[in-house]
Amino acid sequence: MANILIYGDSNSHGTKPLKVLGGFDRYGAQARWPEVMARMLGPGHDVICEGLPGRTTVFHDPVDGGNRNGAEVLSAVLLSHAPLDLVIVMLGTNDLKPRFATSAFDIGKSVERLLRETRALLPEVALMAIAPAPVREAGVLTEAFAGAEARQVGLAGHIRAAAERVGAAFVAAGAYVAVSDVDGVHWEAEAHTTFGAVMAEAVAALIDVAVPKAPGGLDAPDPGCGGLFRTLAMQVPRDWVDYNGHMNEAHYLRAFSDATDQMLEWAGMDANCVAEGHSVFTVETHIRHLGEVDIGDVLEVRTRVIEGGAKKLHVWHELRVGEALCATGEQLLLHMDLSTRRSAQPRADVGDWLRRACAAGRDLPLPEGLGRFVGQR
Incomplete structure (x- = not known):
């Protein structure tokens, strides 16, 4: 200490x-x-x-x-x-x-x-x-x-x-x-x-202290209240710029990954949980870029659990600057037993939190763009 x-x-x-x-x-x-x-x-x-x-x-x-x-x-x-x-x-x-x-x-x-x-x-x-x-x-x-x-x-x-x-x-x-x-x-x-x-x-x-990967600092919500949780709020740093003068595409994935980590931390998947052998692996990610995000902008990510509580975790992210929807991210993750490197049920408390979060959004319409694949108009 x-x-x-x-x-x-x-x-x-x-x-x-x-x-x-x-x-x-x-x-x-x-x-x-x-x-x-x-x-x-x-x-x-x-x-x-x-x-x-x-x-x-x-x-x-x-x-x-x-x-x-x-x-x-x-x-x-x-x-x-x-x-x-x-x-x-x-x-x-x-x-x-x-x-x-x-x-x-x-x-x-x-x-x-x-x-x-x-x-x-x-x-x-x-x-x-x-x-x-x-x-x-x-x-x-x-x-x-x-x-x-x-x-x-x-x-x-x-x-x-x-x-x-x-x-x-x-x-x-x-x-x-x-x-x-x-x-x-x-x-x-x-x-x-x-x-x-x-x-x-x-x-x-x-x-020499371990800290959560997510930018964190956000208060944990009640998983049973509301379908979309505010999982990230940050100002876009200058070193996220690309040659077009706006936020580089790699950092959209970072933002969505950090948002997922924040939600999992709320669910109970902290450093101790991982040390016990309970973690997640990402299987697939799909990102849609819908609007520019500039250096210095204040962005916010809100996250919804589409499926959760068992081996699969399916999440939906919306990244906004103000009221403008600038990107969406869809991720499929698997809960893993790190001792066997195989998929497994989540720890009981983590699974319960995610099930409640999923149920809270069950009556909401599915997001536009969910399940999209890369295609051309």
Whole structure:
């Protein structure tokens, strides 16, 4: 079990995108990415978030004040929560304000200073640096971040280099999430869900913990209520782009696979279930591409169990952006006994959940496109 400290600014604090200058609102604890990460890591890990809106790496804020110099209070924060196994630093966004007149190179060096000071105070601690998602000059914060888009060029690379020099792990948030169009700085709720899942995997690799494959973080539904379950909600990351400038076809399969995994996790097929020898193998998948999905879009997958509870699991997925149906996925899976590598009945609790989910949608009309094969008009 690990004690993990996140040292960040408003996007760790959970500040919502600002519609009015001087306004303020915060996501509930369950929606913020540090809490999403903590849930996915599982019980026993102590995840402490020290996120202060407006915090910089090394600068006093002459306008807003408020002890926002991250270097000045770092030692007090570290010692307040010691002993620690991992310290995660995600700072640099606020350094881009014109009042600080700094560069991407110097922001990277400032992050390096924080990492080195942490290592000096806590020699055994593991470190991770996160390059913040690139800002945009938009909305009520346009003037507050005037010129930031130009100054941030190369920032992720400089923070990566700083992390390498110190021996810290590195994650580029901009590879997975984008800032909100509302104010160009803060994140929508879906981005917190996505990034919390990304961070759970990254942290698990450092502290040797197994986490569910699915992006997760969604509350488990009652399988007897409703036929379609919301199994995935995420913002399309930048590295899912293809040469046409939209989401690559391989990632539709990933989205549907993650949606299936989320549903199976709800049903009880977690890491312990697989360790006992109960799993599923995919036999067939059919995907229809009905509309473009762009990088930065917030997509949602809803899933229906067409047949489930016995050896066969037949599921139907609908992938939407807003109200637009952009793709459907149909999958046939077989429950397997991993000791024999042959099909088998699911574990009793898993089978019961899937039977109830199937029964809940029995009176619904079959989806248009179910059972389709590749054909031409």
